[in-house]
Amino acid sequence: MAKRLSILGATGSIGQSTLDVVRQHREAFAIEALVANANIAQLAADAREFGAKLAVTADETRYRELKDALAGTGIEVAAGPEAVLEAAAQPVDQIMAAIVGVAGLEPALAALEAGNTILLANKECLVSAGELFMGRAQALGVDVVPVDSEHNAILQCFERRNAARVERIILTASGGPFRTRALEELHGITPEEALKHPNWDMGAKVTIDSATLMNKGLELMEAYHLYPVEVEQLDAIIHPQSIVHSLVAYADGSVLAQLGTPDMRTPIAVALGWPERLATNVARLDLTALGRLVFEPIDEERFPAPRLALETLKRGGTAGAILNAANEVAVEAFLARELPFTRIVGLVEETLNVAERQGLIAPMHGLDEVRAADVQARNLAGELARRRASRAAG
Amino acid sequence: MAKRLSILGATGSIGQSTLDVVRQHREAFAIEALVANANIAQLAADAREFGAKLAVTADETRYRELKDALAGTGIEVAAGPEAVLEAAAQPVDQIMAAIVGVAGLEPALAALEAGNTILLANKECLVSAGELFMGRAQALGVDVVPVDSEHNAILQCFERRNAARVERIILTASGGPFRTRALEELHGITPEEALKHPNWDMGAKVTIDSATLMNKGLELMEAYHLYPVEVEQLDAIIHPQSIVHSLVAYADGSVLAQLGTPDMRTPIAVALGWPERLATNVARLDLTALGRLVFEPIDEERFPAPRLALETLKRGGTAGAILNAANEVAVEAFLARELPFTRIVGLVEETLNVAERQGLIAPMHGLDEVRAADVQARNLAGELARRRASRAAG
Secondary structure (H helix, E strand, O other), X not given: OOEEEEEEOOOOHHHHHHHHHHHOOHHHEEEEEEEEOOOHHHHHHHHHHHOOOEEEEOOHHHHHHHHHHOOOOOOEEEEOHHHHHHHHHOOOOEEEEOOOOHHHHHHHHHHXXXXXXXXXXXXXXXXXXXXXXXXXXXXXXXXXXXXXXXXXXXXXXXXXXXXXXEEEEEEEEOOOOOOOOOHHHHHXXXXXXXXXXXXXXXXXXXXXXXXXXXXXXXXXXXHHHHOOOOHHHEEEEEOOOOOEEEEEEEOOOOEEEXXXXXXXXXXXXXXXXXXOOOOOOOOXXXXXXXXXXXXXXXXXXXXXXXXXHHHHHHHOOOHHHXXXXXXXXXXXXXXXXXXXXXXXXXXXXXXXXXXXXXXXXXXXXXHHHHHHHHHHHHHHHHHHHHHHHHHHHO | OOEEEXXXXXXXXHHHHHHHHHHOOHHHXXXXXXXXXXXXXXXXXXXXXXXXOXXXXXXXXXXXXXXXXXXXXXXXXXXXXXXXXXXXXXXXXXXXXXXXXXXXXXXXXXXXXXXXXXXXXXXXXXXXXXXXXXXXXXXXXXXXXXXXXXXXXXXXXXXXXXXXXXEEEEEEEOOOOOOOOOHHHXXXXXXXXXHOOOOOOOOHHHHXXXXXXXXXXXXXXXXXXHOOOOHHHEEEEEOOOOOEXXXXXXXXXXXXXXXXXXXXXXXXXXXXXXXXXXXXXXXXXXXXXXXEEEOEXXXXXXXXXXXXXXXXXXXXXXXXXXXXXXXXXXXXXXXXXOOOHHHHHHHHHXXXXXXXHOOOOOOOOOHHHHHHHHHHHHHHHHHHHHXXXXXXXX
């Protein structure tokens, strides 16, 4: 029996890697809906190749273009935000939730409400709305299978039956391009310099998050919502080679780790097959060719983001949404040369502190609170950034 | 409900570590039988401390000494080889099979026939009698849980439901004290030099096996019998730090590994609790304090034992028993200065070749064939060693 699979964010990096894995297991999957934004040519080509039942563009103005591209195929076509939500709610066995950013939250939640097993690649579902998202998943009994390489590694190492014997979850971090820079040197880093070192084909936001280690902070928050552990049990260490994808330490002294060459098709295949496994043609790990695996502690003075993320988890409620929105504003301000590199995380922390004083950190009952926190945090962070810039100019 | 536990080899290193783990979980275990050889004082002390029902010494001449030491305790006492087999066959939930050498085979088999879940620390059950031992275990539906740190690591990483997706089992080897010596230098190694570097408190035989990497050869053979893989899927690599205890590679590119500080109480606790986990107070692994994990390929020219072990597995039947017996003779000859270090594995290989030519490698139907192969191989290897010594002298 082929598994019915939909993909939200089909033309992005995760979506394309997902289709690449499916391509090797055509008989095992029946593609229900492919949902993309503006890359109509790719969306149409994939819908044809995989015989999708439905192709959806989030961009209402591209309906005709997509319709024409799929003329005569019998593939149903739709466009616009409502169509995206409808596609997400189509009943399937698995849905890859890989729309990037806050825009991915509502479709993923719609898929969840429809009872579709979520293969989760969108960060905001957990960082901004973790309590809501996982609360609904548990209430509905819907599985959320993480696709991110770190959380997918933990999935493979976390023995649910022995959850009470888990001592620590240890996420590995590449450390970013400025891992070895002294604190003084970090201050003057320019956007050009920061964007020169993408770990792979990532956007500017993710590249900066990787350089500040905020990406690891966000992942610590995701891990907290995905696995039954306390904030104190979460840890992150530097592992520049990105071979060990994360580890779980048990009370008997055992530490389980998942390793592999850095290729997203492995965690995607794990998620698609879970709890079984699918073969892929990714390059196999050769430890003796590698020679060594290197680990370092994170220097919290130079890279305070992971610590801030853990503190934010303890604040609970909408604090995660505030951190995430403030970080987006801070990264934009850095890219616009309005904020030095070393103040990105500081601005996020300041936003959280002011938000707390103003009583803006609220319990999370629904998407409305998440959206409100997002808007408030963006306004607040923007204001704090402008104030800071005028002080620096004055 | 406390688990009923017996320990064969209670006063040895594994037996004592087992009791140390049990000491932290007194309510979880009820000690049925403690079986030892000649260390009567320790055996009696442990039987008292843990309230064993039965204490057995394999040495018939020590019956009175043990009886006196346990006078007034109500603990049943017995002595001699038959009493050991009877103790092994007492119905329990788990029995630690930790008698060292070929002597441990028959008691472990008796325990297996009685339906007792075997926590296996004895090597010969698998190296010499793997087909027989695991054949009986499967026929009887009895679990065999490996205690050796490598196989115990594999236990934790080998997903039985995904056995068909396992590509490789990779055992890690410390590489022994002569890992970095050139081939020419290996030739003149003396017994004193070889025994100077015990990895921990091991006997002379195990120390030499560790130096020739025959220990890893034996472990490859054990892994073959424990897990449903082909010989070609077994591999060994050098990892001098003994932190990564072994790895399992899957067809999706994932490699699962178990890590930990080298302390036998961890794999013992894993075996005692399996598939649940027990807390221990072993030192926790700190990867950032360690800094790096180092891996090297095995140089087959200098260390041919792992390759020979894999070839022996392909020969099947009693070939494993012949390899094991010939290796014991070869190590004794080396310790008696009758064989150079670099000829230890060569003598084992020669013995196997001659045995094959003489039709001595037979199918294995019972313990009789194993015993016969053991005696024949010892005779043959002894003869080959003497011939070699007289050639060298002449």
